[in-house]
Amino acid sequence: MxxxxxxxxxxxxxxxxxxxxxxxxxxxxxxxxxxxxxxLVGDLNHGFPIILDELDRERPAVAAGMMGIARSSFEAAVYYLSTREQFGRPIRDFEGVSFKIADMAVKLEASRLLILHAGRVLGRGEGARKAGAVAKLYAIRNCLRGGARVFASPRRYGYTKELPVERYFRDARFMTIGGGTVKS
Known part of the structure; x- marks a missing residue:
């Protein structure tokens, strides 16, 4: 230090x-x-393994942050799609829209379970490199894809500051570099 x-x-x-x-x-x-x-942290000239161990702890935390952003985006989109009407009924009731909502809900749950698994592996003191990397990659990819869908759901409002979605989208892009970058 x-x-x-x-x-x-x-x-x-x-x-x-x-x-x-x-x-x-x-x-x-x-x-x-x-x-x-x-x-001095660790032994002189042997700090790289310490950094790798720290990244093992950081990746599930980044994944959890991404999942939180995705969950907030999802909730904002569902609220919007539930309150906005077309042809006398809420947009969320249209089959194509409800399929997208269900797909995002499944991906959020899968992210949550991968993050919990990585946390359990860490908690047992086992090497969590793989579990943390998988949780982070899955959460990031699905948050960004889901965020793009959420952006598209409210149409013009998704690109304005009328909804919090624009902030979630900005924050999600930043999170891709924490714990090591991923191609997304």
Missing amino acids: IPRNSKGLDVVKAYGLLGMRGAIVVHLRFRRVSVPGEN
Whole structure:
């Protein structure tokens, strides 16, 4: 761990973000920074396995965050589709729309179960690399696909700030890089 006031450590720039606006991302520059022995994490020159172990814990957390975004998007879409009417009945009652709602509900439940499995594996002290990676990848892919469907459901309102969906979409894109990037 490097104290913030260490000689040779500079914060070059802090970035404003498109999504997850409460997060802080900075460009750091290290120039001959000395790390006191008591601040060393693990053995000297053997830190990479520690980072990998941390990523194993981070991936299920990122997956849970993505699932939360997907759940919120889903609930906003279902509310909208339940209150908006076409031809005298709620949009959600149309077969093509109800199939999409059911499909997203199944994917949300599958994400939840994969995240719970990764958490159980971690809780038992077993290596969770695979379980965490699977949970994260599945949650991200389905959140982004489901989010695109949710965006399309309210049509013009999905691209405005009238509904919270636009924020969920921005936040979901940011979450794809946490715990290691995935192609999505």
